[in-house]
Every structure is written in C-alpha cells, then in structure tokens.
Amino acid sequence: MASNWRLCGFCDSRQISKSSVVWCFECDEGLFEDCKEHHSVSKGTKNHETVSIDGNKKLQTEVLQIVQVCKNHNEKFELFCRKHDCPCCKKCVKSHNDCKGLTDINEIIKNVKTSNAFYEIEQNLLEVIENIKRLSTNRRENLKSLENKKKEIEAQIKHTRTKVNDHLDKLQDDLMKELITVQQKESIKIQKLLTTLKQKEKEITEVQENITSIKRHASELQTFLTMKDIEKDIAVEERNIQSLTTSETTNQVNISCQIDKSLQQITASVQKFGEINFCFDLCDFSIQKKKERQAQIIVETRNIDSVTLTLQKRINTKLSGVHGFSFLPDGRMVFSCYDQNKIRVLKSDGSKDFERNKIGLTFDVVFIGDDSIAVTSAKSDKINIIDLKNHKLKKTIEVNSYNGGAVYKDGHLIYCARKKGLQMISLSDDSITNVIKNKLPTWSYVTTFGDKLFYTNCENESVTCCDYHGNIRWTFCDTNVLEFPLGISVDNNGNVFVVGYLTHNVVVISADGRHYRQLLSRKEGLNRPTVLHYDQSTKLLVVANRAKDAFLYEVND
Numbered sequence: 267m268a269s270n271w272r273l274c275g276f277c278d279s280r281q282i283s284k285s286s287v288v289w290c291f292e293c294d295e296g297l298f299e300d301c302k303e304h305h306s307v308s309k310g311t312k313n314h315e316t317v318s319i320d321g322n323k324k325l326q327t328e329v330l331q332i333v334q335v336c337k338n339h340n341e342k343f344e345l346f347c348r349k350h351d352c353p354c355c356k357k358c359v360k361s362h363n364d365c366k367g368l369t370d371i372n373e374i375i376k377n378v379k380t381s382n383a384f385y386e387i388e389q390n391l392l393e394v395i396e397n398i399k400r401l402s403t404n405r406r407e408n409l410k411s412l413e414n415k416k417k418e419i420e421a422q423i424k425h426t427r428t429k430v431n432d433h434l435d436k437l438q439d440d441l442m443k444e445l446i447t448v449q450q451k452e453s454i455k456i457q458k459l460l461t462t463l464k465q466k467e468k469e470i471t472e473v474q475e476n477i478t479s480i481k482r483h484a485s486e487l488q489t490f491l492t493m494k495d496i497e498k499d500i501a502v503e504e505r506n507i508q509s510l511t512t513s514e515t516t517n518q519v520n521i522s523c524q525i526d527k528s529l530q531q532i533t534a535s536v537q538k539f540g541e542i543n544f545c546f547d548l549c550d551f552s553i554q555k556k557k558e559r560q561a562q563i564i565v566e567t568r569n570i571d572s573v574t575l576t577l578q579k580r581i582n583t584k585l586s587g588v589h590g591f592s593f594l595p596d597g598r599m600v601f602s603c604y605d606q607n608k609i610r611v612l613k614s615d616g617s618k619d620f621e622r623n624k625i626g627l628t629f630d631v632v633f634i635g636d637d638s639i640a641v642t643s644a645k646s647d648k649i650n651i652i653d654l655k656n657h658k659l660k661k662t663i664e665v666n667s668y669n670g671g672a673v674y675k676d677g678h679l680i681y682c683a684r685k686k687g688l689q690m691i692s693l694s695d696d697s698i699t700n701v702i703k704n705k706l707p708t709w710s711y712v713t714t715f716g717d718k719l720f721y722t723n724c725e726n727e728s729v730t731c732c733d734y735h736g737n738i739r740w741t742f743c744d745t746n747v748l749e750f751p752l753g754i755s756v757d758n759n760g761n762v763f764v765v766g767y768l769t770h771n772v773v774v775i776s777a778d779g780r781h782y783r784q785l786l787s788r789k790e791g792l793n794r795p796t797v798l799h800y801d802q803s804t805k806l807l808v809v810a811n812r813a814k815d816a817f818l819y820e821v822n823d
Contacts, residue, residue, distance in 0.1 A: 274298035276305075288316040317483055334487050343487070346371045349803075351494065375486040378493065384481075387493055390500045391474050397507055398467045401516070405456050405463075408518060416449050419523040423540070426525050437538050445523070445542045452519045459515050466503065473499070505676045512678065512690065512734065514697055570761055570776045570783050575807065575819040580791070581616045586813040589709075590630035591753075592639065593801045594654070599808065601816070602631040602641060609641060609652065620657055625650050630681075630711070630797075634674045634693060642669040642681055644708055649679070649691075663696055665689070671711030671721070671753075680719065682710040688721060688736075702736035711797070715756040722751040722764060729754065729764055731779055740779030747784060748773050753797035755807070759823055765795040765809060772798060772809055791815055 275295025277284040286296025290305065293314060297305055305311045335342055336355035343353040349365040362368060378384055423441060473496060480489055510516050525540040587605025594600060597614035607628050610621040629644035637654045649669055651661040665681075667689065672681035680701065683689040688701040701719065712721040718739060720731050729751055731739040742748075749768035756762050760777030763785075770793060772786040786792055786809065798809040800821065810816040 274301050276301040288318055290314050290316045317485060334485075334491075343371050345369065346374050353491070371487075371490075375490045378486050378490045379481050384489070384493055387496055387500070388474075388477055390504075391470055391477065391496075394500060394503050394507070395467060395470050395474070398463050398470070401507065401510065402460055402463050402467075405460050405516070409453060409456055412449055412453060412519060412521060415521050416445065419445060419521070419542075422523060422525065426540075441523075441538070441540055441542065445521070448521055448542050452521075455515065456519070459510070466506075470503065508676050509678075509692075512676075512699065513692060570774050570781055572823055573757075573761060573774055573783070573785065574822045575785055576822065577790075577817060578806070578820050579616060579818040581612065581816040581818060582814055583610065583612070583810065583816050584814065585610060588810045588812055588816070589644075589796050590628070590632075590641070591797045591799050591808055591810050591816070592631050592633045593799060593804075593806070593808070594633055597804075599816075600631050600633070600639060601810065602628045604629055604644065609639070611654070622652060622657055625652065625659055626662075629670055630672045632672045632674045632679065634679065640672060640674070640679055640693075642672050644668060644670050649681070663691065665691060665698060668708070670706075670708055673713045675714050680712055680714065682706045682712055682721065684708065688712060688719065690734075700736075701734060702732060709750075709752055711752055711754045713754050713756050713762075715760050718760075720754055720756060720762055722754050724750045724752060724767070727751065729762065729775060729779075731762075742775050742779050742782065744782070747771075747782060753795070753799070753810075755798050755800040757800050757821060757823065758802050758805070761823075763798055763800055763807065765792075765798050767794055767796060767812075770794065786817075791817060 274282075274284040274286045274297055275293065277298050284298035284301075287299050288297050288302050289295075290297060290311070293305075293311065297316070302316070305314065305316075336353075336358060339355050339357040341355035341357060343355055345354040345356075345359065345368050346352070347354055347362050347365050347368055350362070353371055354362060354368070359368070420442070423438065423445075477496075480492055484492065521542060523540055523542055526538060581599075583601050585601055585603045585606070587603050588601050589604040590602030590609075592600050594611070598611055598619060599614070600609055600611045602609050604627075606623075607626065608621055608623040609625070609628060609631055611619040613619050625641060626648060627643035627646050628641050630642045632640045632642075634640050634651070638660060639652050639654060641650045641652060643649065645668055647664055647666055647668065649663045649665055649672075650659055651663070652658070653660040665683070667683040667686045670682040670684070672679055674680075677694060678690050678692055680688065680690045683706070685705050686700065687703045687706060690699045690701055691697070692699075706721070706723060707725045709724050710722055712719060714720070717733055718731055719734065720729065722729055726743065727745050727749060728741050728743040729748070730741045733739065747769065748764060748766045748771070750766060751764050752767050753765045754762065762775040762777070762779075764773050764775065765771070766773060770788045771784050772792070772795065773782050774785050775782045792809065792811065793815070794812045795809055796812045798807060800807045805821045805823075807819045807821050808816055809819070
C-alpha cells in the first residue's frame with residue numbers, strides 16, 4: 267500500500283486534502299466519499315476491488331506489505347504458474363515458456379476466500395494446533411511417569427535400606443543423588459521442548475486470528491498470496507513436528523533401579539547401593555493429518571488398471587553398473603555408477619552436465635535439498651554428501667553399517683543397512699534410529715509415502731510395506747511376474763513401481779498390496795533394469811537398465 271493511504275488520491279492530485287474512506291487495490295490509492303461514488307460507476311473503474319480504510323488497518327503488516335505487481339517488470343500480475351507456484355506478469359511469460367498450467371490469475375483468485383483451498387488452510391492450522399497440544403500432553407505424561415517412577419524407586423531404596431546396617435548410609439545417599447540428577451536432567455530436556463511447543467502454539471494461534479482479519483478485509487490477491495505464504499509456513503511447521511516425533515527429543519524416557527544382590531548378604535564387599543538406569547523407547551506419537559487420512563481412503567480404492575506410461579525419451583547414459591538415480595528440482599537427472607565409482611549428472615535433454623569421480627564406493631543417489639545429494643556405498647560404512655553447485659565432496663557421514671538403497675524424508679535419510687535392517691539418520695545431528703531389524707541383502711532399495719515405507723528384498727523375491735515403527739502392513743511376492751526386485755518408487759496415489767532385474771520388467775503394485783500389473787518388459791527395451799524413480803511433482807518416471815539405456819516416461823493415472 268502507498269504511504270499516503272490516509273488521503274484521497276484524486277483529491278490530492280488537485281491539491282485538496284480529503285481523508286480517504288476506502289482503498290482501491292487496482293488504482294493503488296485511497297478515495298474520499300464523493301470520489302468513491304464516482305469511482306464505483308465510472309466505466310474504467312466500476313469493477314475495481316475496494317476495501318474500507320478502517321478494515322484495512324486491521325490487516326497484518328505482512329499482508330499490507332505484499333507486493334501486488336511484478337518486482338522485475340513493475341507490471342500487474344495477470345497469470346499464475348502452477349509449476350513454479352508463483353504469480354507472473356505478461357513479461358514473465360518468456361521465462362515460463364516450458365511451463366504447463368499457466369492460468370489467468372483472476373480465475374484462480376475468484377472466490378478464494380470461500381474456496382476449498384482457503385478452508386483447508388484453516389483446517390490445517392487447526393490440525394497443527396491440535397498436534398502441538400497432543401504432543402505437549404504426551405510430554406507431560408512422560409514427566410508424570412518419571413515422577414511416579416522416581417517415587418517408586420525411592421520407596422524401593424528405602425525399603426532395602428532398612429535391612430542393612432549404618433555403614434551403607436553413604437552409598438544410599440550417592441544413589442539418591444544419581445536418581446535425582448538423571449530425573450532432573452531428562453525433565454529439563456522435556457520442559458525445554460514443552461516451552462518450544464508452547465511458543466509454536468502461540469505463533470499458530472496468531473496466524474489463526476489473522477486469518478479472520480484477512481477474510482474480512484484483505485483483497486482477493488492479498489488473500490491468495492498470503493494463503494500461499496501460510497501454506498509454506500504450515501508445511502514447515504508440519505515437517506518440524508514430524509521431525510520432533512522421529513528425533514531423540516521425543517523418545518520415551520524411562521528410569522529404573524537395580525538393587526545390588528550383594529546387599530542381601532550384608533557383607534563388607536558391597537561397594538554401592540545400586541544404580542539408576544534409564545532408556546529410551548521410540549515415541550508412539552503420530553501426527554494426525556486430515557489430508558493424509560483422506561488420501562489414504564482415495565488410494566485404497568484407486569484402480570491400478572488406469573495407470574499408463576507414455577515414452578518421452580530414450581537416454582544413453584554411457585554408463586555401466588547403474589544402481590542409483592534421482593531427479594533434481596531443475597529437471598536434471600543424476601545417475602550413480604557402481605562399477606566405476608562415480609556419479610554423472612545429465613541435463614533434461616539427456617546431454618551431459620558434469621560428473622564426479624573418485625568419491626569412494628557409489629551405490630544409490632538421493633537429492634536431499636540445499637543443492638546437495640547423498641551417495642550411499644553398499645560395501646562401506648560411509649555416506650557421501652556432494653555439493654551440486656561446486657561439484658565437490660561436502661561431507662562424509664559414518665553410519666557404522668553398509669548402506670544401499672536410500673530415500674530422503676523430512677530432514678532424514680532412510681537407508682538399507684544390510685544386517686541392521688532399515689535405519690534412519692538425521693542429517694542435522696547424524697543421530698541414527700532403527701526402523702526394522704530384519705536383515706536385508708546388499709541390493710535392497712527403499713522408498714516412502716505418507717506414514718509408510720516400502721523396501722525390496724531380492725533374496726526372498728519380496729516387496730514389503732511397513733510403518734516407521736517396523737510394523738508390517740503387507741508383503742508382495744510372486745516370482746511368476748517379479749524376480750530379483752530392486753529399485754522401487756511410489757506415485758501420488760500410493761501405487762508402488764518396482765523393477766524386476768531378472769524378469770526385465772516394471773510392475774505396479776496397488777497401495778494395499780493386493781493387486782499388480784506389468785507395465786514394461788523386454789519389448790520396451792528393458793534389459794536387466796536396476797533402478798527407477800517417480801517424480802511426484804512432474805509425474806515423470808525414469809527406468810534405468812544396468813548398462814547404457816534409461817527411459818523417461820510420462821505417467822497418466
């Protein structure tokens with residue numbers, strides 16, 4: 267909004283000072299009562315959107331500061347690019363020539379305040395608040411259980427103490443201090459998390475309050491652009507909450523005490539009264555998301571017979587031993603070569619961009635954000651992080667296990683850890699969590715969708731679906747259609763794509779694991795395929811043979 271919003275723009279141009287009563291977003295100036303009437307019937311301005319000055323004052327500063335014209339060209343927004351999720355002016359169109367789904371922005375913002383998308387924003391805010399409250403309750407219950415356990419152990423210690431003589435007084439005091447220290451230390455951690463959650467709850471509440479003001483007083487464009495910002499903020503908060511539930515900060519803390527058996531003999535050989543033990547159980551808290559519940563219902567009824575593939579391009583990777591592939595956000599493709607221990611990045615047209623050699627053993631490759639990729643090694647305990655801008659090794663993480671197929675999820679890398687099963691490492695602090703303990707072969711791959719994980723096991727010819735606690739949902743195994751399953755990926759509907767290395771094919775399995783259909787075979791050029799990857803934003807699927815050829819398909823469902 268302009269700085270002179272208190273004065274009527276029309277009157278001010280005639281050197282007359284009149285207070286504005288409404289603001290026109292199209293004219294970008296205020297209007298006095300008489301000017302407002304003229305403005306509302308004038309042929310050029312009668313369709314302009316206005317809002318009362320008093321109502322406009324109630325809008326949040328961030329809403330008032332939203333730029334409603336293109337920063338680069340200083341022209342009015344007229345289009346919206348769904349691919350890049352941004353508004354465009356006419357001059358911006360040149361840089362969006364390849365974008366599908368450019369839409370008249372007036373069509374998008376029409377009735378935006380009563381749209382399902384805006385309603386979903388309000389509902390998502392309610393869900394975030396509810397999940398914060400539930401997580402806070404979970405932590406308070408842990409605090410209470412710690413206090414109750416502390417009291418139980420104190421009683422146990424005192425009861426045992428009555429059976430020994432006075433020379434154990436010092437050992438008793440030492441043990442009591444240890445108990446209190448452990449309990450206080452863990453309680454402080456939980457209290458700290460509760461403080462953070464309370465602040466988050468306050469921030470979301472403020473956003474909810476601002477929503478009401480926006481609905482009443484903001485322009486359609488302001489509402490739409492604010493809505494897009496809030497969507498991104500909600501996504502960040504949801505990822506933060508999800509990250510908390512899988513991090514060590516929400517592990518269930520338990521304390522116990524084991525009294526030294528020697529005390530029963532009451533001998534001088536007793537050196538301590540006992541010891542305080544505590545352990546962590548994985549948090550059983552799960553985020554409740556309306557969208558995911560609705561998506562699950564849709565997924566379970568989706569028919570895989572409607573899935574079709576249209577070949578867009580055949581790519582000669584000029585590599586042998588391809589065992590990893592990932593799309594990059596800008597449309598580039600990165601392949602990892604197990605035989606030659608290198609990665610090669612191709613442009614969207616299939617031409618070579620760059621390659622990185624001598625980075626140690628290479629197996630799978632995963633884009634992890636921040637212009638970086640993670641490269642697993644299969645036969646070492648190291649995962650290398652490569653900087654895509656500088657084409658250099660950014661970091662090496664030691665994970666104490668061999669690591670094969672991998673997938674990125676909300677700041678974590680989930681990978682097949684051979685004898686240790688499936689493991690998940692936080693890329694922020696390198697902490698590792700066990701997901702399943704079942705032994706996996708070297709050539710296993712993993713992917714994720716919602717609250718589910720999917721992994722392949724070429725030794726028993728199976729594809730398995732489980733949750734993040736390792737609970738098996740279903741297992742698919744049919745050697746008539748799928749032998750030596752390797753690469754795996756999931757589409758937007760939860761359908762699972764798997765390559766059969768020995769059956770030279772690609773099979774799609776329904777989200778519930780009950781149905782399957784072969785999509786590709788030798789006649790489409792597959793020859794010992796190893797990996798595939800589905801990009802959920804572009805609906806493109808790449809299938810790569812172990813040597814030379816890869817195939818880019820458009821997926822229709």
